Amino acid sequence: MRRYGATVDNLPACELVTVDGRTVRADETDNPELFRPLRGSGGNFGVVTAFGYRARPVGPDVVAGQLVFPIEQPADVPPGLPAVMAAAPRELGLLAAVAPAPALPSLPAQAHGRPVLVLVPVHSGEVATARRGIDPLGRPVACLVAAMPWLQANSMLDAVAPYGKRMILRGGCPWRSTPTPSPPCRRTPPPHPRTPAPPPSSVRPNHGRLGAVKAAWDPENLLRLNKDITPESAAPVH
Known part of the structure; x- marks a missing residue:
């Protein structure tokens, strides 16, 4: 966050x-x-x-989910994503990953299981204004973003890293999460x-x-x- x-x-x-x-x-x-x-x-x-x-107060509802982009069409994601996030409201957090495409009705069957870029936004501010921060992230082929309880949003990735699997995830953040380092x-x-x-x-x-x-x-x-x-x-x- x-x-x-x-x-x-x-x-x-x-x-x-x-x-x-x-x-x-x-x-x-x-x-x-x-x-x-x-x-x-x-x-x-x-x-x-x-x-x-x-601990910090969050919720009870947030706007969160997944934005799925074809890996072959990077132009659908703003090339200046760090700049987009720098201008975004601080209530918007974002994860990004390359993962196999889920079997979604909005995706062609031949795309299922193939690598896609997935952005995972979580907006913890006013639900009514959340789209203003999320829309500039790009034009996905599948949008699974919706208002939901924070507890549901906080468990969105449980299937990726289930309890007891002892996984280590490494990555980076191309934008500062705080005004000062x-x-x-x-x-x-x-x-x-x-x-x-x-x-x-x-x-x-x-x-x-x-x-x-x-x-x-x-x-x-x-x-x-x-x-x-x-x-x-x-x-x-x-």
Whole structure:
């Protein structure tokens, strides 16, 4: 929900077990140098065993669903989608994915099961004005967007990632979810967790700071099997 920022903007504290077996708390007061990287960098600084989450009021009804676009016709989706979202009301959130086409009556039978672009908008503002924010997203071949209870919208993708399947979904956001960047130091994930790629120049200073935190909390790089940040990448101390 862009309306309330990214998930990490609503994470007030974490409890984690360090590589030397200690249980520590990390928040803006306790271990703040550890808390900020935990909020989105994916650098494996410890094993988080509990976290707080700041709940927000949503609903009871929202406008949500799926917009299906042929993968062969990208012109149906605005090429400046980040700009469209930047101008959209903050009540509008959006997910995008390439997935097999569902067996919908509005889609030709030969398209069923073939890759399509799916946009998943969720508008948590006034139902009567939601279409003003959703219509600029493009001209889909199938529109499954409607007013529905928030609890129903929040379970739309349960079939994709059912409970107990232990899935990991990785992606990015081409537009800011908050007016100012969140504290986490985001970076481009490496092509393989065991062979981290050099960070882009635009995030190299942040990468160095993350390396310093890694050197302090996991100097032997024991936790390295996910988006690794090595202790050797620490920024030099001046």
